[in-house]
Amino acid sequence: MTLAPEWETVVGLEVHTELKTMTKMFCGCANAFGAEPNTQVCPVCLGLPGSLPVLNVRAVDLAMAIGLALHSTIASSTFHRKNYFYPDMPKDYQISQYDLPINSGGYLDLPDGSRVSIERAHLEEDTGKSTHLGGSGRIHGADRSLVDYNRSGVPLVEIVSGPDIRSSAQAHLYASELRGILIATGASDGRMEEGSMRIDANVSVRKIGQPLGTRCEVKNLNSLRSLQRAIDFEASRQFELINAGGVVRQETRHWDEGLGETSTMRTKEEADDYRYFREPDLVDLVPDGAWLERIRDTLGAMPAERRAALRAHLTNPSPAQLDALDVVIDLGFDDYVLGAIAANVDAALAMARAANELATDVDHLANLTSDAFATTLTMEQSGQLSATQAKTVLLELLAHGGEPRDIARSKGYEQLTSAALGDTVSEVIAQHPDEWARYRDGDDKLAQFFIGQVMSVTKGQANGKAVIAELTARR
Amino acid sequence: MRPARQIAHDVQSGVTTAESEMATSLAAIRAKNEEFNVFLYVDEAGALDAARRVDQRVANGEPAGALAGVPLALKDNLCQVGIPTTAGSRILKGWLAPYNATVVDRVIAAGAVVMGKTNMDEFAMGSSTETSAYGPTRNPLDPSRVPGGSSGGSAAAVAAEMTPLALGSDTGGSIRQPAALCGLVGLKPTYGLVSRYGLIAFSSSLDQIGPLATNVADAALLLEVIAGHDPLDSTSLPEPSPSLVAHLDDGVAGKRVGLVRELFEGAEGEVVAAVHRAAEALRDAGATIVELSVPEFRLGLSAYYLIAPAEASSNLARYDGVRYGLRVDADDVAAMNEATRTVGFGAEVKRRIMLGTYALSAGYYDAYYGQALKVRTQMIDAFKRAYQQVDLLLGATTPSVAFKFGAKTSNPMAMYLSDVFTIPTNLAGDAAISVPFGTGEADLPIGVQLLGPGRSEAQLLAAARVLELADGRP
Amino acid sequence: MASPLRREDVAKVAKLARLTLSEDELDLFTEQLGQVLEHAKDIAALNLEGVVATAHPFGLINVVRDDVRRPSISRDAILAMAPDAEDGRFAVPRIIGEAP
Numbered sequence A: 001m002t003l004a005p006e007w008e009t010v011v012g013l014e015v016h017t018e019l020k021t022m023t024k025m026f027c028g029c030a031n032a033f034g035a036e037p038n039t040q041v042c043p044v045c046l047g048l049p050g051s052l053p054v055l056n057v058r059a060v061d062l063a064m065a066i067g068l069a070l071h072s073t074i075a076s077s078t079f080h081r082k083n084y085f086y087p088d089m090p091k092d093y094q095i096s097q098y099d100l101p102i103n104s105g106g107y108l109d110l111p112d113g114s115r116v117s118i119e120r121a122h123l124e125e126d127t128g129k130s131t132h133l134g135g136s137g138r139i140h141g142a143d144r145s146l147v148d149y150n151r152s153g154v155p156l157v158e159i160v161s162g163p164d165i166r167s168s169a170q171a172h173l174y175a176s177e178l179r180g181i182l183i184a185t186g187a188s189d190g191r192m193e194e195g196s197m198r199i200d201a202n203v204s205v206r207k208i209g210q211p212l213g214t215r216c217e218v219k220n221l222n223s224l225r226s227l228q229r230a231i232d233f234e235a236s237r238q239f240e241l242i243n244a245g246g247v248v249r250q251e252t253r254h255w256d257e258g259l260g261e262t263s264t265m266r267t268k269e270e271a272d273d274y275r276y277f278r279e280p281d282l283v284d285l286v287p288d289g290a291w292l293e294r295i296r297d298t299l300g301a302m303p304a305e306r307r308a309a310l311r312a313h314l315t316n317p318s319p320a321q322l323d324a325l326d327v328v329i330d331l332g333f334d335d336y337v338l339g340a341i342a343a344n345v346d347a348a349l350a351m352a353r354a355a356n357e358l359a360t361d362v363d364h365l366a367n368l369t370s371d372a373f374a375t376t377l378t379m380e381q382s383g384q385l386s387a388t389q390a391k392t393v394l395l396e397l398l399a400h401g402g403e404p405r406d407i408a409r410s411k412g413y414e415q416l417t418s419a420a421l422g423d424t425v426s427e428v429i430a431q432h433p434d435e436w437a438r439y440r441d442g443d444d445k446l447a448q449f450f451i452g453q454v455m456s457v458t459k460g461q462a463n464g465k466a467v468i469a470e471l472t473a474r475r
Numbered sequence B: 001m002r003p004a005r006q007i008a009h010d011v012q013s014g015v016t017t018a019e020s021e022m023a024t025s026l027a028a029i030r031a032k033n034e035e036f037n038v039f040l041y042v043d044e045a046g047a048l049d050a051a052r053r054v055d056q057r058v059a060n061g062e063p064a065g066a067l068a069g070v071p072l073a074l075k076d077n078l079c080q081v082g083i084p085t086t087a088g089s090r091i092l093k094g095w096l097a098p099y100n101a102t103v104v105d106r107v108i109a110a111g112a113v114v115m116g117k118t119n120m121d122e123f124a125m126g127s128s129t130e131t132s133a134y135g136p137t138r139n140p141l142d143p144s145r146v147p148g149g150s151s152g153g154s155a156a157a158v159a160a161e162m163t164p165l166a167l168g169s170d171t172g173g174s175i176r177q178p179a180a181l182c183g184l185v186g187l188k189p190t191y192g193l194v195s196r197y198g199l200i201a202f203s204s205s206l207d208q209i210g211p212l213a214t215n216v217a218d219a220a221l222l223l224e225v226i227a228g229h230d231p232l233d234s235t236s237l238p239e240p241s242p243s244l245v246a247h248l249d250d251g252v253a254g255k256r257v258g259l260v261r262e263l264f265e266g267a268e269g270e271v272v273a274a275v276h277r278a279a280e281a282l283r284d285a286g287a288t289i290v291e292l293s294v295p296e297f298r299l300g301l302s303a304y305y306l307i308a309p310a311e312a313s314s315n316l317a318r319y320d321g322v323r324y325g326l327r328v329d330a331d332d333v334a335a336m337n338e339a340t341r342t343v344g345f346g347a348e349v350k351r352r353i354m355l356g357t358y359a360l361s362a363g364y365y366d367a368y369y370g371q372a373l374k375v376r377t378q379m380i381d382a383f384k385r386a387y388q389q390v391d392l393l394l395g396a397t398t399p400s401v402a403f404k405f406g407a408k409t410s411n412p413m414a415m416y417l418s419d420v421f422t423i424p425t426n427l428a429g430d431a432a433i434s435v436p437f438g439t440g441e442a443d444l445p446i447g448v449q450l451l452g453p454g455r456s457e458a459q460l461l462a463a464a465r466v467l468e469l470a471d472g473r474p
Numbered sequence C: 001m002a003s004p005l006r007r008e009d010v011a012k013v014a015k016l017a018r019l020t021l022s023e024d025e026l027d028l029f030t031e032q033l034g035q036v037l038e039h040a041k042d043i044a045a046l047n048l049e050g051v052v053a054t055a056h057p058f059g060l061i062n063v064v065r066d067d068v069r070r071p072s073i074s075r076d077a078i079l080a081m082a083p084d085a086e087d088g089r090f091a092v093p094r095i096i097g098e099a100p
């Protein structure tokens, strides 16, 4: 069921992103995903008696970079303790920022032209992770749980948007644009599947023009797809409830990906009393102008700016070309594409190869220089390589590095280069004197005939454009 | 017992060995520990090892450290690797600390021989060492009386001549009050002067580690060893350890000392008399005595008994049966947490956790905790104003000499009042020292307290030295 | 002397602090905590409008450490201290309810 036309969904998002530091927020243990359980722990992140936190400067740098990218006000801030008992939280309080966050205010402009306000983006520490044994393996019905504290104390920034989002699609767009920004600042790797970006959605519905409705907070949405589905489900649920004469209760709800439903986790009445107070083991954070400037200087262009720069090279782009552009921005392939464009490679071709071939092997990008990418595409464009060959050369470059020409030669693609192609074209012309005569007299359609002949001789490895160039030269 | 400074000198110069000093200490502990219940754990093997390492350094002609071969006792809220560390609580029974507190590293590096861990009020919450889960410590000067607390075990270790030095911690008077009740010198350093890393937290914004000694010079010696910046404590002051021993004989000539009414009013007559005699002694040594009133000090007790429990309620949340210490099994994890804490904590700890939880909870924060933090601001301002007029303040350390067991256990408020003169210093983060000055009822020692602004330890020790001499101790 | 604290307040706080109090303890704590809060009326009643709260004695700022690895501690040593462990992890009875 969808909302009636005069109704709208109102969404505010809380995005938790793990920061890409070497070490945890308050101790020197590694901040790395996937290690053996409880091998990245120490007295501090295990909350052992007597241990004390010391703030990681890199976490502050990255939080400030996020603030700058979101046009926030970066100000003096303090840390508080949020007190509640939970086994994956070793001190039974979370160190977080409360009334004085490092970043407040700001906004994020989305590719569709809309703007979403940012309320705050504050620093806090992550918790450990529980595994549930027995029962369904989920928390409900388990008979015991096992706790791993490797993630405990990993630095997080929680980015809270205003209630400005009006649809699940816009929420998706916001989360994906924010993810791009987090990657661009170097703050996060944006890997939602590893939990390095987690989203809670505050969802309400209202008749357009009316005050905000009562909201429900949907917790722990771990993919953009769940985000969109959960918002749709929750908005419909609330709308149906109101339509049936019911009242939405303010509560925290859990999204079940399998069932495609949200369900009550905790009502407002049973909400915890967190007893926030200033963390006495830490001192105030007072970033001065020089610190801020240092961060500003290291900050590269944000996705919107980069997207505009690349978009300017496309005329009347197709939807497929725009998709390729998004992938290039998401994965940060700007330098490859811009380098190729500077070498006179067609922008759409450069983006297509980056979005399709480079995206398949991002772990080995270090093997591929921007020059090698541009050279390969130049060879493709000039007909020295067919499209299929160019793709093969790119994948080979990613896998093992090297020079495009050497790889082309070693794969036997060399015969197609200039001289070899020229000989083949000459032979085909000699074998078909009548068609050649008609072509010379102006029957352009016969170009396709010659391309076909050359393709069949070369077993499809020739480049059509290059064949035409050879034909034109002889006409 | 010979002063620590003498022992270190004799060990370094080969007059005696660390091993024989250690043996003397161990013999005293063996002889008296059962009666006074001072040590919760004696690390014989570790102490012997440490002593032999010191002797080896001496034999190699290397400097063996400022505390070479000096036996030392640690309050049981200081973590030492591989050593049982309980903070006087049942909830940590059997827990072996897997790391060293910074002060432990420093005393060991200075050649001290750590003999073991001393009894204390549970999680340092108490003023008599009666709240320990391991039974009360007896005052070696009168076994029918308390040694004070919460560092009662450390004070008793020195008073019973088991060790010449001990480390304690002071959150609201827990070094100075037992020092006064056991006839010792005890110093609460400026907040941040000594690293808290490895000190089991009671109230993080108030806790400081400090020395207990038989004489002023030894207190200065030990403080010099443990003070100075530590990158593992964010609240650690940035500068290195101050020079203290070198200033012991600076005296008080030309100094202005404020005799503060609020720091002795309500005390026993004999205590008030001792404070006045101390003022005389300082005047005789060339100080100017100025009578002062600082009414804000009267608010210290209330502010303290909201702030300290509030922080404690959070600091003690981690004792939940999940990662270390006691676990009392139950059906689900929340019930297990509750069962563990209910069995593991004693009544005083529960009382303070309850008080602190209440003071921080929704609806009460502003009236209690929030208000207490503002009183803290006023306290700091009041001290600042006082230090514009005078260099140091003088008052009593405790309202009376050592009291009998059970005298205050049934009435928490009466026990809390034991700390009324010591608390203001903790709230302000300043330094203060208690030094024995005369005796009172039953010939028991009286301590007088000197207070100074932050980083005034050298001045305080010099002034305390003046009183020590005036009291007839060399 | 009217206690500013009610028995049900004490019961609620005990729940929050994860402590079980017997009926007798509830009565005793209500009385004793009430006395402390009664004493605290001297400050609760003050008009401190405009006074800044001090959470910390000294105004240190920006105390940070470099993003540099320090050794972690051995898992065996840590788990040896645990009341219950399994499969390299700390074991606890079932968890009811998710983290807030």
Ligand SMILES: [Mg+2]
Residues within 6 Å of the ligand: A096, A124, A158
């Ligand atoms: Mg949060």
Ligand SMILES: [Zn+2]
Residues within 6 Å of the ligand: A024, A027, A028, A029, A040, A041, A042, A043, A044, A045, A046, A153
């Ligand atoms: Zn760690």
